[in-house]
Amino acid sequence: MSDVVKIKVIDRGASLVLSKLTEAGYEAYLVGGCVRDAVLGRPIKDIDIATSALPEQVMSCFPRTAPTGLQHGTVTVILAQGTYEVTTFRKETEYEGFRRPASVEYISDLTEDLKRRDFTMNAMAMDAAGVVLDPFAGQKDLVDGMLRCVGAAEERFGEDALRMLRCVRFASTYGLEVESSTWQALLAQAPLLRHIAMERVRSELQRMVEGPAPARAVRLLLASRLTAYLKKQLPLPFERWLAWDDALDAVSALEGQHDRWVMLLMLLEMPADTVRTALQELTFSRADCEAVVAVLALREAVAAQLTGGAAQEAALVPDPAPLERVWKLGAVRRGEAAARALLRLLRVLPQCPEQRGELARFLQTAAPELLRRGEDWLKEVPCFSLKELAISGTDLAEELGRQPGPWTGILLQQLLERTALGELPNERESLLLAARAAK
Numbered sequence: 268m269s270d271v272v273k274i275k276v277i278d279r280g281a282s283l284v285l286s287k288l289t290e291a292g293y294e295a296y297l298v299g300g301c302v303r304d305a306v307l308g309r310p311i312k313d314i315d316i317a318t319s320a321l322p323e324q325v326m327s328c329f330p331r332t333a334p335t336g337l338q339h340g341t342v343t344v345i346l347a348q349g350t351y352e353v354t355t356f357r358k359e360t361e362y363e364g365f366r367r368p369a370s371v372e373y374i375s376d377l378t379e380d381l382k383r384r385d386f387t388m389n390a391m392a393m394d395a396a397g398v399v400l401d402p403f404a405g406q407k408d409l410v411d412g413m414l415r416c417v418g419a420a421e422e423r424f425g426e427d428a429l430r431m432l433r434c435v436r437f438a439s440t441y442g443l444e445v446e447s448s449t450w451q452a453l454l455a456q457a458p459l460l461r462h463i464a465m466e467r468v469r470s471e472l473q474r475m476v477e478g479p480a481p482a483r484a485v486r487l488l489l490a491s492r493l494t495a496y497l498k499k500q501l502p503l504p505f506e507r508w509l510a511w512d513d514a515l516d517a518v519s520a521l522e523g524q525h526d527r528w529v530m531l532l533m534l535l536e537m538p539a540d541t542v543r544t545a546l547q548e549l550t551f552s553r554a555d556c557e558a559v560v561a562v563l564a565l566r567e568a569v570a571a572q573l574t575g576g577a578a579q580e581a582a583l584v585p586d587p588a589p590l591e592r593v594w595k596l597g598a599v600r601r602g603e604a605a606a607r608a609l610l611r612l613l614r615v616l617p618q619c620p621e622q623r624g625e626l627a628r629f630l631q632t633a634a635p636e637l638l639r640r641g642e643d644w645l646k647e648v649p650c651f652s653l654k655e656l657a658i659s660g661t662d663l664a665e666e667l668g669r670q671p672g673p674w675t676g677i678l679l680q681q682l683l684e685r686t687a688l689g690e691l692p693n694e695r696e697s698l699l700l701a702a703r704a705a706k
Contacts, residue, residue, distance in 0.1 A: 280348030281314050283394035284329075284617035288353075288555045289695045292378060293320035295353075296392035296400065303388045306399065307441075317392065319375050325353050332526050339371055356380040358529040359426075360620040378402045380467055382417060384607040385430045386437065390417045415512045431473040431493060439475060439484035453491055460496040466550040468497060474526045484532065507535050517588035520615040521610075525555065529562045530612050536626050537563035561605035562612070565597045568628040569637075590636055591644050592688060599687045603651040608642050649686055653679050656686065657695045658702075666699045678702060 281297060288295035295318040301311045317327060326332045329450050331345035340355035359380055374380065377392060379398065399406070408415050414437055416423045416430075416556040424430050431453050438445050445453070460468075475484035485508055488494055494505050508515060511534045516598040521527050533540050539560050561703035572593045598606035618630045640654040650656055653676075660675035682698050685691045691701055 277313055278311065278348075279344045280307070281316065282395060283346060283348070284316055284353065285353050285434065285632055287328050288299060288318050288325070288397055290319070290322055292464075293318050293324065294356075294375075295320070296377065296394050298381070298392045299384065299389050301390045302393045302399065303320045303405070303409075305393065306391065307409065310550055314351060316351055317356055317377070317380055318353055319356055319377075320353075321355055325355070342375060357383075359383050368681075374512070375650075385419055385427070385433060387417055388437075388441075391685055402484055409441075412443050413446050414441070415446040415447045420446075420449040421456060424452055424456040425459065428456065429463050429467050429471065431457065431460060431491070432463075432468065435484055435487045435491065435493070436471055436475050436478065436636075439480045440478040442480065442483075445487075448476050448627070453493075455492060457493055457496050461498050463498060465498055467546060469549040469551060470540060470550070473524065476518075476531065477524050479519065481518045481531070485515055499548045501548055502541050503535050503537060503545050505535070510622065511619065513619060517615045517617060520610065524556045525562075526608055526611055526615055528559050529608060530616065532559065533566065533626065536624060539567050544562060548677045549651060558604070561601045565601040565605045565611055566629065568597045568601070569633055570592050570625060573629075573633045575584050583647060589632060591640070593616065594644055595687050596684055598645060598648060600649055601630055601646075603645065606641070607646055610637065613638055613641075647689065650683065651687070653683055654700070656683050658682070659691050661693070662699065663702055666702060678705065681705065 268654045281301075285295045285297070295316060297305075297314065297351065298314075298317045301314045304311050313609075320328070322337055322340055324335070325344070326334070329344045333343040333350075335343040335352070336339055336354075340357050342353050344351045344353055348698075356374045357380070358374050359371050369419060377643065379388040381392060381402060387403040387408045389405070390401075390403045391405045392400040394400070403417050414434065424434075434445060435451055437443065475481060475488075478484065489505060489508060494501070508531070514530070514534055518527050518530050521530060533660045535542075541558045542563055543556060546559065551559075569590075573590055596607070613630075613634050615635075616630065617636070619627060620629075655681060659680075660671055660679060662670040662692060663675050663678060682691065682701060686693050686698070691697055
């Protein structure tokens with residue numbers, strides 16, 4: 268054990284659980300990430316408790332519990348302060364599918380329980396008095412800025428291949444260097460990532476992108492080549508990130524997860540439809556997927572109109588009149604939220620004059636004018652969606668004496684776009700008059 272360190276247990280409910288179990292004659296400790304974050308002085312999120320008490324003994328100590336994971340020795344204690352997962356000390360047998368233990372064996376030794384954990388910084392415990400127990404020198408590794416596996420790194424990654432992505436996430440989030448033997452084991456075991464469900468991969472990637480150092484996470488992913496060993500191969504050339512070093516560093520200036528994903532995916536210079544396919548393979552929700560793709564598709568549409576032709580490629584600044592038209596139409600077709608998101612990205616994305624290619628041309632031609640006038644152009648648009656239009660499909664059908672059908676949506680969209688461009692006022696009579704003229 269390391270030198271005794273005491274930290275105040277700041278969660279009242281957790282303190283009650285620890286005290287109740289110890290008063291009943293059992294050992295009980297906070298374990299894992301909550302101890303790590305307490306040691307670092309960071310906000311504590313998830314609280315896990317380990318105890319020598321068997322699940323039925325834990326349930327006998329509290330009036331309200333739920334058997335949420337009895338197969339792994341876990342009982343959820345329900346208090347007024349919240350819910351707390353309490354797990355019996357255990358060691359694990361062989362792992363199945365390079366992800367989960369085939370079975371667990373209850374034990375009475377805390378150190379043996381901590382030994383099965385992934386990294387030394389996650390293998391610490393803290394008792395009710397705030398004494399930190401650190402049999403694998405996790406605190407020293409944190410002080411040294413080192414991320415190191417507990418025991419043999421190759422075994423830890425072989426037990427649970429997801430730990431390799433967690434390694435990248437922890438190294439980037441906490442600003443740690445991956446210890447040499449841990450890194451070499453990750454490189455050797457990388458092919459095992461093929462056994463991990465894509466939803467688990469997506470969850471880790473989201474945490475990396477949401478974290479304080481997404482650029483470092485990207486660079487570690489590229490260095491490790493973990494993305495080459497996913498269960499489903501993604502149609503994305505991740506190596507293109509290497510050419511956008513300054514832009515990668517700008518990602519952290521964006522607050523929203525969607526904005527960060529858009530910038531990272533935009534740097535890959537792939538069609539929006541290809542990106543949609545990749546996000547679907549990663550099991551992103553439909554809403555998240557479409558929010559990201561809408562911004563990419565908007566930029567793509569503007570670029571296709573303004574930087575696609577040879578004449579426009581030669582021009583340093585596009586003619587503002589067509590840019591205004593393309594921008595307003597794009598905002599209507601892809602949504603106001605997508606347009607404002609693209610402006611947020613352009614405000615932090617460096618132009619990278621040394622770059623070549625379609626994205627670089629867009630940044631050098633359309634982007635400066637959009638940054639100067641794009642926000643004002645959006646303010647001039649009276650409505651961005653059919654819901655905001657002063658007439659409906661029913662109004663059109665009645666006015667034109669026709670049965671509603673696909674034609675109503677097409678005509679409404681045309682009227683919406685003319686309204687957005689200032690060619691028509693968003694007024695019922697004017698829109699119906701225009702509809703009759705278009706019949």
